[in-house]
């Protein structure tokens with residue numbers, strides 16, 4: 001198959017930047033757009049194709065930008081609209097695409113429309129948000145819960161009603177049962193599409209519609225007692241059938257432009273997740289696939305998940321894989337430093353668009369956040385489970401070098417979150433020098449993935465050899481004439497020698513996670529070291 005039949009978001013690699021934490025250019029301790037622009041050559045050198053920026057819109061930052069006060073501008077902490085346009089141009093000049101975060105489910109309570117909405121019950125914007133009368137006892141209208149602790153309803157004294165927010169109280173939810181709201185949000189999308197952005201990652205897209213009868217949600221009998229939000233089954237606040245019509249309209253808006261992408265943030269099991277491609281593949285291009293984030297890091301579990309996902313994909317639907325993001329503890333903290341290399345090899349050799357979170361290319365770990373620095377609302381609201389639900393640890397500044405503030409902010413500045421303790425040993429500058437660093441591994445893998453269509457767009461094939469349970473092996477195969485690859489990943493700390501001769505006699509090591517093994521190997525007795533991943537090139541199948 002010809003490479004040009006694939007869109008950039010299929011053959012490419014996405015890299016997520018959390019703008020507050022990437023590069024500070026004005027010494028205020030907060031990353032900004034000019035800082036990102038300074039790092040474009042680095043991004044190019046990583047071999048990624050597209051950058052997804054978490055929100056950069058004006059915001060009071062109660063949820064660090066996911067509370068948007070103006071959908072058509074840039075927060076002064078991050079820069080200006082001109083700076084944004086310059087970033088888009090300079091990215092495009094380097095062949096990089098830009099994906100913005102779109103946050104349609106809720107705005108900031110500072111958004112002028114919410115200010116109007118709450119001003120009076122008869123204000124024309126009242127119905128743009130979700131208002132309900134108190135329950136007979138004066139309490140919230142139903143039992144719905146916020147993801148960030150406490151009820152999903154806040155009482156507004158002056159107008160005598162409650163408004164809905166599934167995140168912080170300063171994130172009132174928009175009412176998509178009012179068609180004017182969607183029309184306005186589609187205009188917001190056009191505003192950025194007209195300025196050349198290449199697509200959107202759409203925040204909590206599966207939550208955009210709620211039960212019109214506002215029924216109580218039932219208790220979940222399987223609740224593990226940890227996160228109170230999981231105490232209820234979210235039957236009436238998530239994944240409602242009506243949401244698909246909204247998404248189709250968003251997609252149609254995007255499709256009026258050339259070659260843009262829409263990715264949905266959706267935490268659902270496969271059978272539900274797949275519905276977000278749309279029956280006619282007319283909804284999101286990719287509903288984000290987060291299974292590897294939550295799964296126990298075991299070869300057989302990962303194999304089962306990958307193969308089930310492959311089997312569940314709708315005809316023509318394009319897969320994708322994610323190992324981390326700004327809401328999840330860092331991959332290297334979840335699986336350990338040695339396995340983080342294996343994880344990057346997995347991510348960059350599976351079939352489907354990979355999304356990397358900034359810092360994963362150098363194996364950044366969760367930062368330790370002293371209590372007085374904790375800022376993330378779910379952690380602030382629920383100190384007893386802060387270590388589980390708090391997201392500050394995975395948002396610490398990017399580690400560029402070993403100078404004070406890790407090259408993120410000039411020394412002397414106070415960074416918005418403390419730099420992680422390991423920055424002087426784990427940083428980009430140091431890993432540039434070290435021939436076998438994680439950074440070199442990441443680049444070696446992206447270079448190969450870009451060069452070999454078998455890896456970027458080829459088929460996934462299961463390997464059924466009997467292997468020790470710590471090993472997971474699969475093939476990636478291009479069309480006739482392309483090279484064919486065998487990936488063997490060791491999720492455990494012991495070496496194994498295995499017989500993979502059914503896949504071929506001999507192979508060459510294209511990449512070993514150690515970056516220290518090269519050359520030919522015999523597949524009848526292949527040794528895979530502890531915590532080692534091997535990407536093996538099989539002889540080309542010329543027909």
Ligand code: NOJ
Pocket residue numbers: 063066067103167203204265326327
């Ligand atoms: C999902 C985002 O990824 C998260 O960071 C945010 O807090 C919520 N949506 C609310 O917007």
